[in-house]
Amino acid sequence: MKKLYFFLLVCILISCKKEAPKPAPVTIKKAPAIILTDERTVDVDTAVLSTFKSETLKQFYASSQNKTVWGNLKKRQYVISQLEKSEELGLNPEDYKTSQLKKLENRISKLNDADLATYDILLTYNFEKYLEHLYKGKLDPKKLYTDWDLEEKTFDVNNVLIKAFNKNKLDSIVDNIQPKSITYKQLLKSLEIINSFPDEDIQTIESLKKITLNDTNNAVINIKKKLLFWKDMSGKDSLTNKYDQKTFEAVKKFQERHGLADDGVIGPGTISALNYSKERRKQQIIANLERWRWYPAEFAENYFIINIPDYSLKVVENQDTTLVRNIVVGTSKRKTPIITSVLKTVVFNPTWTVPPTILKEDVVPAMKRNRNYLAKKNITIYDTSGNVVDPHAWNENKPNNYRYVQSPGYNNSLGLMKILFPNHHSVYLHDTNHRNYFERSNRSLSSGCVRVENPLELAEHILDDPERFSKEKIDTIIASKKTMSFKITKKYALYQWYWTAWSKKNQLIFRADIYNLDSDLYARLRD
Known part of the structure; x- marks a missing residue:
C-alpha cells in the first residue's frame, strides 16, 4: 500500500507541473462550509494539497476542516460519470484523469487513509477543473489572439460546487453552468448528429475545372459518395461519372448548408467543402463549442450579433430577431476583430x-x-x-x-453612414461604396471594419424616432452632404463574434473557416 501511495504522489507531482492552474488571486472568496455526512472521512494532508498549487483547492478543503468529502458512493459515481461524459460536450475525459479515478474507485475498499485522501483530492481537483472548462473554456482567448477583445469570465467554482454538494443537487450543476445560448445548444446537437454518422473512407475529390449540370467528369463519382454520406442525396445511386439532375439538386442542398452560392455549379469552394472528412467536421464543432464558452453567458435585452464567417448581422430585441443584414468583413490579412461592446452613435455623411x-x-x-x-x-x-x-x-x-x-458623399469609402462603438481596434459598422460586394457569397473583402447592406434602413430602425429620423428626414440629412452625428438612445449591445458550425432542424450547418482558426484551436484543446 505504501508503494501505491508513493506512485499516486509522484503522478500528482508530475501532472501538476504540466497542468496546474496559476494561483488564484489572494482576494478569492471564502467558500461556504461543507456539510459532511456519516461516511468514512479521513484527514487531508495539506502538504499534498500544496503540490497542486491551487488556492481554490485549499479553500475547498478549508471548508471541510481539511477532511475528505467524497465518502458518499452516489456523489463519487456522479462525478466520475460526468467526467466520462465530458466527451459528449466536446471535452477530453483524460484531461480530468478519468481512467485513473475509475481505477482508484474500483480499489476504494482497499485504500489506506493516505491513499483515500489522495483520491478525494483528485476527485475535487479534476471535477472543479471540468466545471471551470465548461463555464469559461479550457483556453484563454487573450493568450491565443491579439484581436479577441472579450472580457474574462469569472467563476466562483467553490461556491457553486459546495452549494450543490450540500443540497444534494450535483446532478444539475453541469447543465446549469453551461452557456444558455441557442447556438451553443445547436452545437451540442451537431456533435450528437455527427457522432451518429458511420466512419468515412472516401477519396479526396480532385477537379481542375468547374462541373456543371450534365457534364461528365470522373470526380463526380466521389462527389456522389460524399453527398450520399452526408445525406444530401437520398437512396442509392449508380455512381456514374455523369452530373445528372438528382446529383445537381443534392449539390444545391449541400451548398446551402455550407453558405455557398446554391447554384449547383461545382467549383473550388464546393470541392473544398466536400473534401472535409467526418473527423475534421467533428473537430470543427468541438472548436466552436470552446469559443462559445468564451463568450458572455448573458445577452443584453437588445443587441446586434454578427457572425463573421457567416457574413451576417442580426438585430435582436426582446428575444425577437427584428432585422437581418448581409455584411462584408475583413480579409484574412486584415481580420475583423472579435468584440463585445455597446452601440453609441450614428454618423451620417461621414468623412x-x-x-x-x-x-x-x-x-x-x-x-x-x-x-x-x-x-x-x-x-x-x-x-x-x-x-x-x-x-x-x-x-x-x-x-x-x-x-x-x-469628403462625404455616395462614393465615400464609408458610404453614407457609420455606427460607432467603443473598442481598441478603431473599427465600426458602415455603409460602403462597393455595394455590389453584397451579391457575392464570399464576402471577406474589407480592411477590418464591417460593411452593412442597406444601412440607412438600419439607422432608421435603431434611432427609433419617427419624427426626427423618418426615412424622409434621413434622406434630407444625406442630401445636405453635411456630417451629422446622433446618439443612439436605445441601448444595444454589439456582439461581433466568430463561429463556423451549428445545426438547424437536425441538419449540420457549416461555414468556411475564413481566418483558419478551427484546426489550430482544436489542436491546442487536445494538447
Whole structure:
C-alpha cells in the first residue's frame, strides 16, 4: 500500500507541473462550509494539497476542516460519470484523469487513509477543473489572439460546487453552468448528429475545372459518395461519372448548408467543402463549442450579433430577431476583430481618414505611380497645421506627416453612414461604396471594419424616432452632404463574434473557416 501511495504522489507531482492552474488571486472568496455526512472521512494532508498549487483547492478543503468529502458512493459515481461524459460536450475525459479515478474507485475498499485522501483530492481537483472548462473554456482567448477583445469570465467554482454538494443537487450543476445560448445548444446537437454518422473512407475529390449540370467528369463519382454520406442525396445511386439532375439538386442542398452560392455549379469552394472528412467536421464543432464558452453567458435585452464567417448581422430585441443584414468583413490579412461592446452613435455623411495600414499598403504605392490618385477619390491631403497640400508637393518619403481625408458623399469609402462603438481596434459598422460586394457569397473583402447592406434602413430602425429620423428626414440629412452625428438612445449591445458550425432542424450547418482558426484551436484543446 505504501508503494501505491508513493506512485499516486509522484503522478500528482508530475501532472501538476504540466497542468496546474496559476494561483488564484489572494482576494478569492471564502467558500461556504461543507456539510459532511456519516461516511468514512479521513484527514487531508495539506502538504499534498500544496503540490497542486491551487488556492481554490485549499479553500475547498478549508471548508471541510481539511477532511475528505467524497465518502458518499452516489456523489463519487456522479462525478466520475460526468467526467466520462465530458466527451459528449466536446471535452477530453483524460484531461480530468478519468481512467485513473475509475481505477482508484474500483480499489476504494482497499485504500489506506493516505491513499483515500489522495483520491478525494483528485476527485475535487479534476471535477472543479471540468466545471471551470465548461463555464469559461479550457483556453484563454487573450493568450491565443491579439484581436479577441472579450472580457474574462469569472467563476466562483467553490461556491457553486459546495452549494450543490450540500443540497444534494450535483446532478444539475453541469447543465446549469453551461452557456444558455441557442447556438451553443445547436452545437451540442451537431456533435450528437455527427457522432451518429458511420466512419468515412472516401477519396479526396480532385477537379481542375468547374462541373456543371450534365457534364461528365470522373470526380463526380466521389462527389456522389460524399453527398450520399452526408445525406444530401437520398437512396442509392449508380455512381456514374455523369452530373445528372438528382446529383445537381443534392449539390444545391449541400451548398446551402455550407453558405455557398446554391447554384449547383461545382467549383473550388464546393470541392473544398466536400473534401472535409467526418473527423475534421467533428473537430470543427468541438472548436466552436470552446469559443462559445468564451463568450458572455448573458445577452443584453437588445443587441446586434454578427457572425463573421457567416457574413451576417442580426438585430435582436426582446428575444425577437427584428432585422437581418448581409455584411462584408475583413480579409484574412486584415481580420475583423472579435468584440463585445455597446452601440453609441450614428454618423451620417461621414468623412473618411485613411488609416495607417491602408496608407502604407495601398495609398503610398498608388501615389508614387500617379499623383492624381487621391484627387480622383475625392481625398484631400492636409499637413500638420491643417493646410491643404497639393498632390504634386506631397513628400513621398514622409507620407506619415500628413492626414488624408475623403469628403462625404455616395462614393465615400464609408458610404453614407457609420455606427460607432467603443473598442481598441478603431473599427465600426458602415455603409460602403462597393455595394455590389453584397451579391457575392464570399464576402471577406474589407480592411477590418464591417460593411452593412442597406444601412440607412438600419439607422432608421435603431434611432427609433419617427419624427426626427423618418426615412424622409434621413434622406434630407444625406442630401445636405453635411456630417451629422446622433446618439443612439436605445441601448444595444454589439456582439461581433466568430463561429463556423451549428445545426438547424437536425441538419449540420457549416461555414468556411475564413481566418483558419478551427484546426489550430482544436489542436491546442487536445494538447
